[in-house]
Amino acid sequence: MFYREAGDFKTSYEQDNQTFPIKFDRYRYYVVLAIAFLVVPFVINDYWANAILLPFLIYAIASIGLNILVGYAGQVSLGTGGFMAVGAYACYKLMTAMPEVSMFIHVLIAGGITAGVCVIFGLPSLRIKGFYLAVATLAAQFFLVWLFNRVPWFYNYSASGQISAPERDVFGILITGPNAPAWATYMFSLIFLTFCALVARNLTRGTIGRSWMAIRDMDIAAEIIGVNPLKAKLTAFAVSGFFIGISGALFFSVYLGAVEVGEAFGISKSFLVLFMVIIGGLGSIFGSFAGAAFLVLLPVVLKVVGVDVLGWPTDIVAHFQLVIVGALIIVFLIMEPHGLAQLWRVAKEKLRLWPFPH
C-alpha cells in the first residue's frame, strides 16, 4: 500500500545500479541516516549508548565483515573473535606508541593490520573448503588468543595482562576512556559503521562482489569463466578482516575500555557474530544490521520483560536467553536460511501488491 515502485522509471544504468533503486527506499534511507546523525546524539544517554547502541554499531561492523566472507564469498570462518582481538591489540599498540596521531587513523590502520593477518589465515582456503576451512579458522581463533595472552609485548608488559585504552580525543572531544561522553563514542562508531556499510555495498555490487558470489555458488565454473580463485578468496579475507579489525578496535577502545583477551574475544564471540550473520541473512548487508540489532536487543528485551515485568530471578532469565538463541538458530537454519533479510524481502514483495493482490 505504502510501497510502490510503479512509475519509478530508470533511464540510465547508473540509476539502475543505485543502492536503493526504489524512491521510497531511498527516502527512508536518508531519513534513517538523518535520525542517526542528527537526532540520536542529542537524546542519547549512558545507558542507551552502553547497553544498546554502541554494541549494535560495533557488532554490525563485525557482522558486515563476516558476511562478506561467509555470505558473499562462501568461506566459512570461526576466527572472528581472534581477528577482532588483532584489531583491538593493534589499536592498543598504536594508541600507546603514537598518542599524537588521530584515533581515526589508528582504527583504520588496526583494520589494515587485521586484514593482513586474515589473509594469512585465509591461505588454507585455497585448498580446503566447508567444514575443514572452518576448523582451520578455528585454529586461528585459538592461536591468536593464546598469542595475545602469552606475549607480554602485546599488552605492554602490564601486570594484569589486560589492555586498557588511554584517554584519546578527536578534535578536542574525548572518545576513549571512562570520561568520554556517550554521544561522542556513539558518533565515532557510527561514522565507522556508515563508512564500512558503504564500502561493503560498493564492493558487493561491482565486479569484486560478483566474483565472490561466483566462487561461493560454484567455484569450478567461476574459475572457468575467468575468476582468479586465489585473488577472489584472498580479497574476501582481506576486506572481511579489515572490517572485523575495525570493529575489534572500536570494541576495545570505545566500548569496553579495558579488555582481557580470552574473555572479550574468545570463541563465543566468533559464534555470536556468526549467529548474527546467519539470523540476519547470509549475503545481505541489511541482514548484518538486522542480525546485530536482533542479538544485541534480545538480551535487553528479555531482561526487561523477565526481570522487570515478570519479576523472575536474573539467572533464570540469563539461561532463558541461551535457550532462545539456540532455538532461534535452529529455526532459522531450517525455515529461512536467508534470515531476517529474506523475511524483509518477502514482506516487501507481498506489500507491493497489498491490498489488491490481483
Next chain:
Amino acid sequence: MQDGYTTADGRKIGGVVMEMKNITLRFGGVVAIENISFDIREGEIRAIIGPNGAGKSSMLNVISGFYIPSEGEVWYRGEKRPQMRPYKVAQQGIARTFQNIALFEGMSVLDNVMTGRLGHMKSGLFAQALWKGKAEAEEVVNREVAEKVIDFLEIQHIRKTPVGRLPYGLKKRVELARALAAEPKLLLLDEPMAGMNVEEKEDMSRFILDVNDEFGTTITLIEHDMGVVMDLSDRVVVMDYGKKIGDGTPDEVRNNQQVIDAYLGVSND
C-alpha cells in the same frame, strides 16, 4: 587447406585458431583420450560427436584448460599454449558452457551475465570501494555489452530474476548469455541442447547460428542430436572410446563406415 575454405552456404572460413596435436589424456590407468589431433578454424562451427563415454567432454575440458593433457600439445592462435589455469584460458578469449548447467544460482540473471564480463573489468579494489567515478563508469560500459547479449538471446524479461527460479530451458540460454558476454574468440558448448524439447532445440540452434553469423564467433560444440549436428556444423570430429574415428564435413562423416559401425554396432560374423 591452410588458408581456410568456403562452406556450402558460402561462408568464408579462416585459418586455424586452435590445433590439438596428439592429445592423450589418462586418469591413472584409464585412457580417456588417445592420441587425438584435430584443428578448429576461424569462424566455423565444429562439432565433436560420439557415443557416451567417448571422451568428448574430456576433450572440451582439455581445450578450456580444466584438464591438463598427459601428452600432446595445444596450439592456440599459432602459439603453443603453456600449461595454464582455467581462468587464464578464459582471459585468452575462450568461453564455455557446461553439460549440467553451471550457473551461479544465488545471483540474478543480469549478475550471471555480468560475471562473463569479469575479464574486461579492470578497476581495482579501492576504485570499487569508492564506486563513484571509475568503477561506476566501467560498470555502465560493461552493462551495455551485457544488455546487448541479453537482448540478443531474448531474456530481457528475466534479467532481475534469481537464476535458481528459472526453468531448465531458460537456464541453458542464460548460460549461453554468460559465455557470450565475454565476447569470446572461441565458444565451447557442451551439449547445449541436452534435455530440450523440439521447439527449444530450434530456438537454441537459431541462437547458435546467429552468434556465429553476427559476431563471427568460432564455435565448438558437443551434441547428441544428430539432426542438429548435421545441420549446424561445418566439420565434425567423431570420437569413440577415446579415439578419433572420423573427421570431416557432415556428409563425409555420415558415410564413414567406422562411424556407422560405432553408432549402429557391428555384427560379429
